[in-house]
Amino acid sequence: MTEDVPGSGKRSLRPLSGVLAAMAVSLTGTRVSAVALPWFVLVTTGSATQTGLVAFCEMTPYVAVKAFTGPLVDRIGPRAVSWTTDLASATAAAAVPLFHALHLLSFPLLLALVALIGAVRGPGDLAKEVMVPEAAERGGVPLERATGLSGVTERLASTIGPAAGGSLVALLGPLTGLVVNAGCFALGSVIIALALPRGLGHAVEEAPSQAGETEPGYWRRFGEGFTFLRGELLLLTVIVMVGVTNLLDAGFTTVLMPVWAKESGNGPTAIGLMGSVLGAAAVAGSLVASLAAHRLRRRLVFFTGFLLAGAPRFLILASHAPMGAVLAVFAVSGFGSGFLNPVLGAVLFERVPRRILGRVSALGDSLAWAGIPLGGLAAGAAVASVGLAPVLLAGGTAYFLTTNLTGLRPEWREMDRASGRDAHDRQPEEAVQPSSANLTT
Incomplete structure (x- = not known):
């Protein structure tokens, strides 16, 4: 070193x-x-x-x-x-x-x-x-490797x-x-x-100001983040999609899993076991992503990861499957989730100028996380009204539609433009300055 x-x-x-x-x-x-x-x-x-x-x-x-x-x-x-x-x-x-x-x-x-x-x-x-x-x-x-290692770090901490x-x-x-x-x-x-x-x-350093201009104040800097995001349809689409999935994940983790464990008779031990399997598999997925994701097509990896990580968890709990099947599905879901942050982070790094990365990242993170405090409240009210199984089915369906229908929008084609060897081999003066965001839970 x-x-x-x-x-x-x-x-x-x-x-x-x-x-x-x-x-x-x-x-x-x-x-x-x-x-x-x-x-x-x-x-x-x-x-x-x-x-x-x-x-x-x-x-x-x-x-x-x-x-x-x-x-x-x-x-x-x-x-x-x-x-x-x-x-x-x-x-x-x-x-x-x-x-x-x-x-x-x-x-x-x-x-x-x-x-x-x-x-x-x-x-x-x-x-x-x-x-x-x-x-x-x-x-x-x-x-992709750096964000993959960051994802491994987060998954290990979560395990x-x-x-x-x-x-x-x-x-x-x-x-x-x-x-x-x-x-x-x-x-x-x-x-x-x-x-x-x-x-x-x-x-x-901020970009040089014109003659006579004062240094931009806080609210002007803050507004630059909104201005930038308004012109980035891909980033806005990502934020909205991940905001919905974060809300669904929060309700699943804080309400639906505990209610399922109680009603199924598996008890709190099952919650810890499912969480451990999910976390360990996510660590494995993040490790693989950190080594190989930069060589793969980003859109394919990203949406395949969401397909595995989202709806199957809801549907397996609604199916009254045995514990072994539940753990197997959670392992597959965790592995798929390990690929999300490396790809998502790399795309975001490449699109935001370095001088405004803090304000854009803060806005993106906060908008994507805005539903998390409400996820448990919404899930609890829904279960009290219609029962666990219908809420699990509705949640799985919402997860599937959110992550797949959103992927049909044309701006997702931009995800692959800077990926792979071509982007990695660009000269420094041609490369887009990186940014960061941690949009997934």
Whole structure:
């Protein structure tokens, strides 16, 4: 591994490794908290309603604040945003067990701390995503491979984190899981602040202004993101499609799977088993994608991945199939989902100018995630009205139609134009500047 010196022309994997390491520890901490925090609320309040309210109070500011912080990431630089927000997340997460130990933790204060964690975690996640293409460029890594490795990192965190969180909660109690979450955020902050090479993740210079023009303000920068997206039909189509699938996935995970586990008699163990199989298969799919996706036709890989990852999960639960068949379908679905982010991320990297990548990525992420806080509420109301099986069938049908009918639109042809060897072999001055977005769940 060579030392990465700005302007030297040398390639090094150190920048990409550092960004991925910071993503790994912060995402793992978040997944541990996703087990520990709800359990802590349940055992201290005994209220499922309050438990759901805590989850809502974290995700709503996550989505809302992330939408408005893109210009700040561009102005300040993703590196500074990442380590400062991770430090703030660590402080807020550590305050929960501390105030509880001091008998000062009221439920309103808990909601405020959780909302603060969500509000600062959004910009922190965005900042790490923004640094991926720059780190990949420094290491000479193809965009599909870099985003594939980013996907592997996320999938591993989603597989290891819940297992570690469940073990910690069972053995040492939920407060220990919250302390571990705080430690993970602190470690991520240190990695970004100290371990990355000089020059990575700094603010991007704005285009030279005309004579007499003042430097653009926040709202002008923010508006540039909307202006850019309005002219990018492919990106808008992707955002709308993924927004619908994210809403369906949120309802499936938070309501439909638990209700199915209860009604089928398989119990909560089945939920953990299905999640583990899905996550492990997704890791395998992401690894394969990181090695081979840049050589394949993007549209074919993308829509095949969604065909496997979406509707089959809903339909297998509605069919009253045995547990073995359910796990097999979840394994296939997880493998297909592993191909989505590498392809999607590479397309987005190539279409957005570097100087506005933070604001465009923030808007894209937030719009695609806007339905997640509502997914569980909608699924719960639907199940209460018509029952589980009809909702599963409707959800699977909606997933299939969303991902396949959308693919008939003509703008999807642009997905393949910059893919494969031709795009990889372009000279640097001809290449479109990269951006980043993490639109899938």
